[in-house]
Amino acid sequence: MIEQAGHLPGLPREALRWREVGYDAWGGSVAIALPELDAAQAAQLCAHVRDQARARLKRMPVARIVAAIDAAAARLLDRDHPLRRKAEELLPVVTGYDRETVRLGLTGYLKTFRRPQLLRFLAEDFANPALLDGFQPTPKGGYLSARGPDLLLHVWAGNVPALSLWSLICGLLVKAGSVGKLASAEPLTAGWFASLIAEIDPEIGECLAIVWWKGGEAAAEAAFLREADTVMAYGGNETLTALREKLPVTTRFLPHGHRIGFGVIAREALDSRKAPALARLTAHDVVRYEQQGCYSPQMLFVERGGRVGPAEFALYLAQELAALGHRHPRRALSPGEAASVAAWRGAQEMRALEGGASLLGEPGDGWNILHVEAPETLAPTGLNRSLKLVSVDSLDDVPALVAPHRHFLQTAGVAAAPERLFRLAEALGAAGVSRIAPLGRMSAPEAGWHHDGRFSLLDLVTLTEIEQAAEAAAEGFAPYVD
């Protein structure tokens, strides 16, 4: 069967050209038809979304939008809902992640978008969320209102299921008309979500479009890039650089590049009772989405001096990765991915021969851990359950070891006592880290998270201000003035 991706209000499906892409994993296969618009269709779609957003979405109270998102999330969280069942069936085939990972991941992620959490998104960015509905008084005097872009373009990337929903929902919350470009590696969830929104609240559904084009190739691309007021884009720096160069200077560009996560474990967290549990939590962060998330750990800095030393902790971690490997087998790797893991493992094997490092795991195990005795700076591994564990005499040494790569920093998973946590966070923040999470939760950001240290909603809006002086001057023209 063929699954049609996307969501294209105002464009008849028969008028479009569709590119069929096949995916297979875990013995299953699925064909997905991706919409390929020409330049005229792209322009038409942008006009439709923009017009509908102006006429309907921007006049809507944000509470109505919250209600629609909440209802859509509820349906996708309902494991009996046909669309949820389809998601659990198709996403493992398309992304390669195992069924359980997809199921748990979907539920864990969608919980972030229920009404109480959506209100937290709003409260996080707006002291007074009513700014989105109209002018509100400001502390300094005068009034402010916040308006989202008429047309927000999302350029999604990556293979983590449903990740696109974060930016799509942020766009909705600020009443932006949205066009989202599907990632080839996960081209389904955004379209499903948009279709649910359209089902729940057809007026909002008219303000969303989910499209696809091959990056840098299609005629439609120029139309989308020209029409968007704001572009939120995900991908590697090379991709983002190329995209930025195609945008008019007046377009607001919000890039989110690739990141590398790391863990930090203090000696006080390493006693014989706490260490095994900590190893399990760390293993979860490694295994969930096979280190493909921007928040995923690739390196662990482990402090000496605990009752459980770094080498022993590495063994606990190896046990946990092995156990998790049975319950959640690593997905089949592409030749390129397999080569990356093999090359990394091969290089570490050579290092281990020289001493000062030991490699845990066999080539066929589906995971690898390298434990090194001497401090070294942050560096990526082969991904797909490859982890480097670095012994340090003191966690105070860690910020300097990650600082050279500040542009790739985002999430640090920290296991430390409160006083150490705050001291370390201060130094890590100075080095470029924007998120401190507990181990086990690195891959599950909170509602209202400041992605890459920025405001998810505030970055999208333009503030319109009535100055206090203007308000005062208006009094001079009131009919009741003497």
Next chain:
Amino acid sequence: MATQAEIVEALLAFIALPQASEAEFEAMALKLFAWQFRNNEPYKRFCLQRGRTPLSVRGWRDIPAVPITAFKDLTLSCTPPETAERVFMTSGTTQGIRGRSHHPTLAVWDRSMLRAFRERFMQGRERIRMGILFPDEAKLPNSSLAHYLSLARRECGAPGSAVFIGPAGLDLDRLLTALAEAQAGGEPYALLGASYAFVPLIDALAASGRRFSLPEGSRILDTGGFKGQSRELEPDAFYDGLSAALSVPRSACINMYGMTELSSQLYDDGNAVCPSVKSGPHWIRSRVVDPLSGADLPEGQRGVIVHHDLAHFNCVSAILTEDAGEIVPGGFRLLGRVDGEASKGCSVAVAEFLAAARG
């Protein structure tokens, strides 16, 4: 307990055989493995880490293959490296660090090269006039390719053979003169060199609308790819260009696949069809393996190429390359470099990290 001299003698005898069966190859491979295990300390540690020893290994396919990058990190030599007659080094183009292979004697390397070169390139001809498009060995003493081409010229070149790469690069005027003479002379002519060195020749001839009709039996040998030294050409475009410029049929354009980390070379039987099928002499065998598990892959399935080169006796015989390929009848097909893929998610992968580090 074999000595180096005995190993060398056994290998020279093996190379001299008309061919070798699987069993004969296996016996020599296992004997060599035992010798390397005993005399090559880093390789021994590598094997022990893999749980493989001469006692536990039963077949040549089980002998641990060393990743090619190890030649940059380690000194893999069964004899003291300072006693090497020759050290071949990689160009260091990809990451800057140069891999090296130590050769206590070039006797085996030279015998391996000449036996295969005569069979696959000379094809019964004793000598042929050669044009060499690569610097001479005297200029590049650590280049295995320079040694290869100098040896070819010395042992198989007819009088009048010449090198056309000088301090300023390709000596185009002299080369064009030599080609004109070959055309007029009626005797077959051979042009050998790095792939990239042929590109300016093709371009110059195309620009001037000129072409040569080299005599029948002329042949071309290219090797090594473009390495950022010239514009890149797809194989079909490259061989079409050569064929058009020199009137040498694509079937007489031979590509040699070799590397610093091997002592033997592999050849195709012309490039009428690309990618061509490559194969080697009876003392080197190639496998295609799963990069993760190291297991052999069935014919037709894409994996990473492992070469087992008995002639590379002083270093390591089993080499895990960074080349993708597939086994086909008669040999294997090269499918390009196994570059690590960019991340599919939004986690930083090695390639992106290194690109950022370079600035």
